[in-house]
Amino acid sequence: MRSSIKSTALAATTAALALGLTACGTSSDPSAASSGGTTDESKPLVIAASPSPHADILNFVKDKLAAKEGLKIEVKEFTDYVLPNTATEQGQVDANFFQHKPYLDDFNKKNSTHIVPVVNVHLEPLGLYSKKAKSLTDIKAGQTVAVPNDPTNEGRALQLLAANKLITLKEGVGTAAKLADITDKKGLEFKELEAATVPRALNDVDAAVINGNYAIEAKLVPAKDALVLEKAEGNPYANLLAVKDGKQNDPRIQKLAKLLNTDEVKKFIEEKYQGSVIPAFGAPAS
Structure with a gap:
């Protein structure tokens, strides 16, 4: 399995955390790691993302839309389906954008993690x-x-x-x-x-x-x-922005969620991917 990340140090740290999760799970209190006081809104929001289309979409928001909202974004690219969630759970990143809800639900169940969806963004037809x-x-x-x-x-x-x-x-x-x-x-x-x-x-x-x-x-x-x-109609596999439970109300997360569902992002997805990626905005299924 290729599990590279653009920051070697982060990869080493997160890989160790992933092993820890597999071996013994995590705290059953999802609020324990998120109750560290008020959020510093001047700090960059660090998002773990698959390179394409997720990082492409985030970088479009970063370059074209974020400054207007006073939002700083840092994108960390991962090339597997495990490390983004373990990094989010352990606070190595603020959020992730790479998965759909059925996968997230299964991951939380198997790893005792506390990651929750924030907003749907797009569908990648299998x-x-x-x-x-x-x-x-x-x-x-x-x-x-x-x-x-x-x-x-x-x-x-x-x-x-x-x-x-x-x-x-x-x-x-x-x-x-x-x-x-x-x-x-x-x-x-x-x-x-x-x-x-x-x-x-x-x-x-x-x-x-x-x-x-x-x-x-x-x-x-x-x-x-x-x-x-796959057909888009009725498809439950919209890819979504996710955070560790307790961070949903971080003002930076709320700004990013709003920007990811804008007309500008819809146009970017439609023009860049020509039907290979489809906008699928809105609240995730419960």
Whole structure:
């Protein structure tokens, strides 16, 4: 798993914290780390983010919108799905922007963390990609499909395959689907990989289900290159700004949340990503 961060010191510190979380969990009192007095609004707001599109969106806000609100932003880029949350939990960063709520809920449950959503920003449609197949009908029995191995994204990937008749799932499994829930593989084989590495496996498999941000980082254009994409309507996987419980009312967080849902950000997303990333503003689902 590639787990680099642009600050070596922060990476070392946060990796150690991640191991600590895995070994023994964290305090059951979410307010303990957030009750340190009033917020210094002159300090930069440090946000952990995936490089694209999350950091791109944050840097647009930083460069074009933040100064008008008296807000300073520092973006720390992470390339995995664990360290941004452990860094947020332990106060190494003020917030993060890289995940959807089903993943966040699962992470909190498994790691005893206390991270909460603040505002939805965009949807990255999950897609099926191939360097060998030109269409869904080219996906045949005996071929191998790579899928993300984390529970929420694997379930999401399997639902995409089932919706397009490539597999059949047990009734009612929903987004928690796993490989054992496939009732008819239609002759396909599956390779489970850490989400960030799936694009690099495209040459080694017949097809792969890739998260939108990792597809973009791999220079794929989801709206053009995917054999099939998730539909936006009714999709629960909007990516969101998140903080440790207790920091929701930090005035800097409130300013950033407001800016992330502006018409300027909507226009930036639509023009830059041309349908590969879709604005999905509003309050996260409860």
